[in-house]
Amino acid sequence: MSLFRTKNSIMITCSKGIAPYLKEEILALGFPVKSVLIAGVETEGTLEDSIRLNLSIRTGQRVLYLLDSFIVNNPGELYKKTLKIPWENYLPRDGYICVTSSVENPSIRDTRFVNLKCKDAIVDRFYDKFGFRPDSGPKKDQSVIFIYWKNDRCSIYIDTSGESLSRRGYRMIPLTAPMQETLAAAVILATQWKSEENFVNPMCGSGTLAIEAALIATGKEPGAMRNNHGFMHINGFNKPQWRKMKGLAENIQRAPAGRIVATDIDPKAIEAAQSNAAAAGVKHLIEFEVCDFSDTPVPEGTGVILLNPEYGERMGEIKELEGVYKGIGDYFKQKCAGYRGYIFTGNLELAKQVGLRAKARIPFYNSNIECRLFGYDLYSGSKKKPKE
Numbered sequence: 001m002s003l004f005r006t007k008n009s010i011m012i013t014c015s016k017g018i019a020p021y022l023k024e025e026i027l028a029l030g031f032p033v034k035s036v037l038i039a040g041v042e043t044e045g046t047l048e049d050s051i052r053l054n055l056s057i058r059t060g061q062r063v064l065y066l067l068d069s070f071i072v073n074n075p076g077e078l079y080k081k082t083l084k085i086p087w088e089n090y091l092p093r094d095g096y097i098c099v100t101s102s103v104e105n106p107s108i109r110d111t112r113f114v115n116l117k118c119k120d121a122i123v124d125r126f127y128d129k130f131g132f133r134p135d136s137g138p139k140k141d142q143s144v145i146f147i148y149w150k151n152d153r154c155s156i157y158i159d160t161s162g163e164s165l166s167r168r169g170y171r172m173i174p175l176t177a178p179m180q181e182t183l184a185a186a187v188i189l190a191t192q193w194k195s196e197e198n199f200v201n202p203m204c205g206s207g208t209l210a211i212e213a214a215l216i217a218t219g220k221e222p223g224a225m226r227n228n229h230g231f232m233h234i235n236g237f238n239k240p241q242w243r244k245m246k247g248l249a250e251n252i253q254r255a256p257a258g259r260i261v262a263t264d265i266d267p268k269a270i271e272a273a274q275s276n277a278a279a280a281g282v283k284h285l286i287e288f289e290v291c292d293f294s295d296t297p298v299p300e301g302t303g304v305i306l307l308n309p310e311y312g313e314r315m316g317e318i319k320e321l322e323g324v325y326k327g328i329g330d331y332f333k334q335k336c337a338g339y340r341g342y343i344f345t346g347n348l349e350l351a352k353q354v355g356l357r358a359k360a361r362i363p364f365y366n367s368n369i370e371c372r373l374f375g376y377d378l379y380s381g382s383k384k385k386p387k388e
Contacts, residue, residue: 003089003236004047009066011148011157013040014059017364017371018186022059029056050160051231051242055223055249058185058216061164064146064157072154074107075117078147082121082156088129090158091143095233097122097136100159101147108149118147118156142233162230169225170280173272175206179308179344181222183366184212190362190373191304191342196257198303200339202293202331203264207273207286209306210262214282217256221249225280256285258303263289263296294331298339305332305339305378311346311369318350325353332356332378341376348372 014022022041023033029052034042041060045053053063068085072078091097099115099122108114122145123133144159166182179187188209193199195217201210215222223229224246231237264270267290277283289297293307307328312318325343332341333356345351346369351358360375 011064012060021186062161069155096142104150160231184208193304198258198299200261200305202296204262214285218253224249306342308344329354346371
């Protein structure tokens with residue numbers, strides 16, 4: 001049986017707060033969900049299935065295929081058990097190996113030592129089999145091995161993604177502190193926006209939210225934009241089959257019925273957003289405009305208006321931003337009736353300045369910053385029934 005057709009556990013990692021949306025993606029693709037963790041969802045499948053997951057998943061970071069799991073109490077035992085894995089069946093002789101890890105074990109102070117012991121076991125096995133050791137180092141552009149060691153249980157995975165799936169390949173000009181692509185996709189999914197509705201993104205920055213909305217609306221597979229994945233550096237990888245799969249993914253696209261609008265007061269931001277959208281192949285689907293957020297045009301109909309304003313780090317900045325958040329509330333009330341308004345922010349105190357009652361407060365993390373996606377139903381006039 002081909003290695004690519006051997007079924008095993010697959011762990012798809014994600015940032016904290018995203019697992020519920022990743023779970024729904026996995027189920028929609030027809031894969032089972034075995035468990036949901038704080039920062040990942042466990043499914044099962046083959047290495048061939050991992051290709052499909054890398055191609056289609058929007059909210060996950062890495063697709064990890066389990067090779068082996070065992071009990072270990074110290075790095076010496078890890079070396080011995082890792083040495084027994086038939087690495088020559090998985091990794092090319094002339095390849096390059098990177099080892100990463102997540103370790104929660106009281107005997108380990110520095111995870112780099114764990115990475116080194118695992119790497120030594122792999123290259124020593126190659127030396128025993130073939131008389132040479134493959135190259136290794138920190139780059140994640142070829143064969144990547146991931147170790148998850150908690151207490152006395154250690155699991156060894158092949159990272160079939162290599163570089164994080166958040167690196168779609170379209171962000172040519174990132175600007176300052178851009179929202180990660182996988183987080184942007186999860187935030188959009190949390191709004192329950194549908195492609196037949198309009199999507200309006202004032203303060204668009206480098207355009208990540210608008211671009212991810214366009215990718216979702218068209219059904220364009222996010223992994224199809226990348227030229228390199230970890231699974232390409234595993235023995236038995238079928239390159240012609242991958243090209244066919246990628247070609248089919250690129251051809252199966254639909255035109256969104258709703259309009260996607262992205263604005264920013266900074267002309268350089270709009271220029272960057274347009275370049276990034278062009279790289280993603282969706283520039284023609286997004287209406288870009290340079291203007292203040294309060295002047296962002298709102299198309300007739302219904303849909304989602306989503307802003308990701310600055311959070312502010314210093315007291316002076318926070319004071320200035322109070323007016324911005326109040327202005328967002330005014331914009332929602334005056335120009336966005338009939339829409340669902342959302343603000344993504346890492347400053348929960350500033351969110352109070354919006355002056356509207358939030359119907360939703362959905363937790364997310366932007367790196368290590370605890371954030372909320374605040375949702376508002378924007379009605380025209382009062383919700384109260386008129387007196388008879």
